[in-house]
Amino acid sequence: MSHVMDTYARLPVAFERGEGSWLWDANGKRYLDAMSGVAVCGLGHGHPKYVAALRDQVGRLVHTSNLYRITLQEKLAERLAAISGMENVFFCNSGCEANEAAIKLARLYGHKKNVEAPAIVVLEKAFHGRTIATLSATGSRKVQAGFEPLLAGFVRVPFDDLDAVRRVAEGNRSVVAVLVELLQGEGGVNVCHEGYLRGLREICDAHDWLLMLDEVQSGMGRTGKWFAFQHSGVMPDVMPLAKGLGNGVPIGACLAAGPAAHLFKPGNHGSTFGGNPLACAAALATIDIIEEERLMENAVKTGDFIRAELARQIGGLKGVREIRGKGLMIGIELEHPCGELVQQALDRGMLINVTVDHVIRLLPPLNFKTEEAGLLLATLVPLVTQFLDRQAASQAAAQTA
């Protein structure tokens, strides 16, 4: 019997070693990693420069405390401010904590404006984490079920619908912020329309709301820019980050600008581990490598190639609804639940994911090579085609029965 709590329906495999886009299990079988630990290991596994930076830092200093200054934390905050255009940073250890910080900032901001019960606009299909506050912000009943009462103070609207946000703005004086993923990850790799962010910015400006963009999954180069918002040239006020920031060493960050940047005062918020020397060394090395090796360019090039090939090879097949995404955040929406494909891919030595039952999600490392993309397609396309054939056959059988 396992002594690990049953929170995941884990696949029957454990990895012992990794190199680049490849993982090896205990039997020496190798797997092409098209998941990067769910958008975490953007540099792939065992990147020599990253490993050297970590080794060096482990030997020097792992942890002190936020009771003292942390030089690497200050350096990382400066670096993050430079690449994002944001002003300052609160460090934590995960995506849900980064969102918790954003929610707390919004509430402080609201109280400063004398709003008694500040509320935040959130979206359907959103995923913001598993703490009570962030699961309440999440737009999935599956995530929330069993954990009621949910936290009050969230107003939900459909994804990518500016009119719905405008209606809330007209009717609800308690709203002080919006919290959105521009590119929804867990919700099915949903991409908003071109003018959505600009529209949100206008609504936020007109009503003095904070524009808070959850870039936990879409950030750190995944979409081909450091952050997904940079495709549009519109700035947020608050931006939670995590996942790819430390390439696997846990670190989260909540970046703020303008009216959100100086709300926290000593004693308002904190984290024992947040931004410790080891985590910050990991993040600094990650940023350096993404920049030096032009990994964002690779994310655009390889992501475009994979999507174009998928469109060419399976895009027109009955049962394929849409192929979408940005950079190396890729979704293939099928008409039918297709969770079985994950095990079938694993059997063939490849790691993929299926989210919201019917969207195949690919999140390969940012340095995924063209040959690896070719291999991914050569494995995935027949799996999807055979799956669609089985669906068609069972539908035909049901019709004749």
Ligand code: PLP
């Ligand atoms: N926000 C987004 C957009 C995410 O995709 C996730 C995790 O998948 C989270 C927040 C939660 O992050 P964590 O699991 O590190 O708490």
